[in-house]
Amino acid sequence: MTEIAPFARRRDPDRKEKILAAAAELVAERGFHAVSMADIGAQVGISGAAVYRHFDNKATLLLALFDRSLDGLLREESAIVDRREAIPDALRALIDRQVDFVVDEREFARVYYREVEHLSPDDQVRLRRKQRQYVEEWVHVVRELDPALDESSARVLVHATIGAIQSALVHNVGMPDDRLKAMLRRAACAVVGLPVEP
Structure with missing residues (x-):
């Protein structure tokens, strides 16, 4: 049988x-x-x-969510820098990716900025280390664009540039995504001193 x-x-x-x-x-x-x-x-x-x-619990789920978003941004950032584009083009590509993240993946981005404090101190430190790694790559690109900038000045510019983009996370602008992206790109380019392409 x-x-x-x-x-x-x-x-x-x-x-x-x-x-x-x-x-x-x-x-x-x-x-x-x-x-x-x-x-x-x-x-x-x-x-x-x-x-x-x-x-295991809601906190581990939240941590996985944040790791997923940050790791994706870091991979894409490395790919942009590794392409060895002209510096202005590389910086525009970094700005474009951050704009796409904020607008297209705003649920993930909002969760991170509102909820990261619910994680353990060790997990917060680990995630902030990834954030610093992300920012430092921008700093290198910005300093290549303007070699007269010292590291501290370049870091201020980078944080201001990313902050201009992420300002869209804290309010609902009621604007079509394509128009919002164009305005955020323009604002970010203005902060970092990059000519805006027509």
Whole structure:
């Protein structure tokens, strides 16, 4: 008599990514404390208990979300710098990527800037180290554009440039995304002293 193999349930290989996307959206809408694991699971079509198969708790889910965003920005930044473009083009590419992140991925960005303090001190330090790494690459590019700048001055300019872009996270401008992106690019170029392309 042939034995029938037990039915093996197939796990969705994209489930972890879907959970992260759902968490970013819900936390951006409601805030970290107002969202439960059950809420996140319901958004994905699974139970709250099923979410715990991927993440130990809400804090580890939040940390994974932040790592995902920062690691992506760092990879793209490295790719831009490694292309060895002319410095103004490299700086424009960095500005374009930051603008795209803020506008196209605003749920992730808002979650980070509003909720990072809910992580443990060690995790906050680790994430801030990644942020500093991201900023320092900009600093090198800005100093190549203007060799007269010292590191401190270049760092002030970089923070002001990124801050001009990220200002769109703190209010709803009610503007179409393409127009918003164009205005943010123009503002960022003006701060860093880069001519605005027509």
